[in-house]
Amino acid sequence: MRRRSYSSDRNGSSSEDGYHSRRKKRRRSRTDSRELDVKRERDSMKRDYSSENFSRRRRSSSGRRFKREKRDRSECLSERSRSRSHRRRRRHGSEVPTKVDQDGHLKFKRGDVVSDRYQIEKTLGEGTFGKVAKCFDKKRGQTVALKIIKNIERYRDAAKLEINVLEKLTRKDPKGKYLCVSLFDHFNYRGHICLAFPVLGESTFDFQKNNNYRPYSFEHVRHMTYQLCWAVKFMHDNRLTHTDLKPENILLVDSSHKVEYSHRKRREYRRLKNAEINVIDMGSATFDHEHHSAVVSTRHYRAPEVVLELGWAQSCDVWSIGCIVFEFYMGITMFQTHDNLEHLAMMERILGPIPNHMIEKTKKTKYFRRGKLDWDSKSSAGKYVRENCKPLIRYCRRRDEPEHVKFFDLIAQMLEYEPSRRLNLAEALKHPFFNNLPSDKRLPSKTREDSISSRRSDSRNESRR
Numbered sequence: 001m002r003r004r005s006y007s008s009d010r011n012g013s014s015s016e017d018g019y020h021s022r023r024k025k026r027r028r029s030r031t032d033s034r035e036l037d038v039k040r041e042r043d044s045m046k047r048d049y050s051s052e053n054f055s056r057r058r059r060s061s062s063g064r065r066f067k068r069e070k071r072d073r074s075e076c077l078s079e080r081s082r083s084r085s086h087r088r089r090r091r092h093g094s095e096v097p098t099k100v101d102q103d104g105h106l107k108f109k110r111g112d113v114v115s116d117r118y119q120i121e122k123t124l125g126e127g128t129f130g131k132v133a134k135c136f137d138k139k140r141g142q143t144v145a146l147k148i149i150k151n152i153e154r155y156r157d158a159a160k161l162e163i164n165v166l167e168k169l170t171r172k173d174p175k176g177k178y179l180c181v182s183l184f185d186h187f188n189y190r191g192h193i194c195l196a197f198p199v200l201g202e203s204t205f206d207f208q209k210n211n212n213y214r215p216y217s218f219e220h221v222r223h224m225t226y227q228l229c230w231a232v233k234f235m236h237d238n239r240l241t242h243t244d245l246k247p248e249n250i251l252l253v254d255s256s257h258k259v260e261y262s263h264r265k266r267r268e269y270r271r272l273k274n275a276e277i278n279v280i281d282m283g284s285a286t287f288d289h290e291h292h293s294a295v296v297s298t299r300h301y302r303a304p305e306v307v308l309e310l311g312w313a314q315s316c317d318v319w320s321i322g323c324i325v326f327e328f329y330m331g332i333t334m335f336q337t338h339d340n341l342e343h344l345a346m347m348e349r350i351l352g353p354i355p356n357h358m359i360e361k362t363k364k365t366k367y368f369r370r371g372k373l374d375w376d377s378k379s380s381a382g383k384y385v386r387e388n389c390k391p392l393i394r395y396c397r398r399r400d401e402p403e404h405v406k407f408f409d410l411i412a413q414m415l416e417y418e419p420s421r422r423l424n425l426a427e428a429l430k431h432p433f434f435n436n437l438p439s440d441k442r443l444p445s446k447t448r449e450d451s452i453s454s455r456r457s458d459s460r461n462e463s464r465r
Helices: 015-048 051-092 153-172 204-209 218-237 315-330 340-351 356-361 380-388 402-414 448-464
Strands: 118-126 130-137 142-149 185-189 192-198 250-252 257-262 267-272 277-279
Touching: 118 142, 130 192, 142 153, 153 192, 153 218, 204 250, 204 315, 218 277, 218 315, 218 402, 315 402, 340 380
Parallel strands: none
Antiparallel strands: 118 130, 130 142, 142 192, 185 192, 250 277, 257 267
């Protein structure tokens, strides 16, 4: 192979020196062109953007840099958690949920396993307290509803109170014949209190909402009213007030239905097959000996003694039941308001004037003037109340049918202003409205042995305290 020889050029310099000089020239020309490009770009920026736009662009770029750095940090953390979860997957065979979202909810997905026992299938619902997931219980071999409370102190404290109530009710009624939801299990999972319940159907509110707020059939209303009185009476017998009764906290055992067509309204509607219910959400339930907070119950189902802060007892649950069964029958809320004064005005429009002795005892004097409700019936709010409320009996769809009249008589006795005159639930179950309830839907009355054993266990617990 011939080697390249470096011969002299015409100027007498070596070709090697010429090679280096040519490289320097090319380098200078590239540098000059780069500087020229930068200058052109700078001139175009001055021409195209005002100083305000340019500063905004700088701010956005710094914002993007911050987001990028934040994303990088989060990716590092998630990478660490992924490596840990990978080790856990190898150890347990399934993924274990460990992350929490910004609201305090446990983040999970289908297939995740909680506490090496509950395999998540899907989310059933979400609320301010946390989430409810449908899970398969590997130990029991059945499907359960797992209520997963937020990892926030006040919700954890409320969950512990609910567990205390549920354990006592489950101990008194292990077979669930008194229609209060049963507690299967409870545990603390990474700061989230978890409660396992049987899987039930939709709430009575959701079923009605998904049915275009169509009222339940009259026989279903009768059956559901009877069961609701029965379940809450069991709580009252155990010196417990629910304090938050509403359609959302009454679940259908089975919300299966058949679809029928209404020729009058020209649309389909759902007809419930089975009207059996369970009462849930004991998070606000209060024992007779415990502190009674001034305000309880959801607004639309709140008794007048609570609104006027006169003190309350078990009879406030009876008022709530009266409002709920009215909603089952009508498909509308009786007291659709968010204001105390308007709420009292609606009560007077539907039920008559508030008794004087309640007005005299209340500290809420701002709602009254000269012994009467300080309400302007000619205002826009007054017009709303006048157009949307009417005397109770006028809501009765069939005033010529005795059973409908009996139903409204029951509601009227549940909605007595004076708590001492209000119907209690033992009396409610004996109301003539329930005389035509089929025998197969009647629940067995509490036996003498049950009541004696209940009193004995109560006395034992008191002696221990």
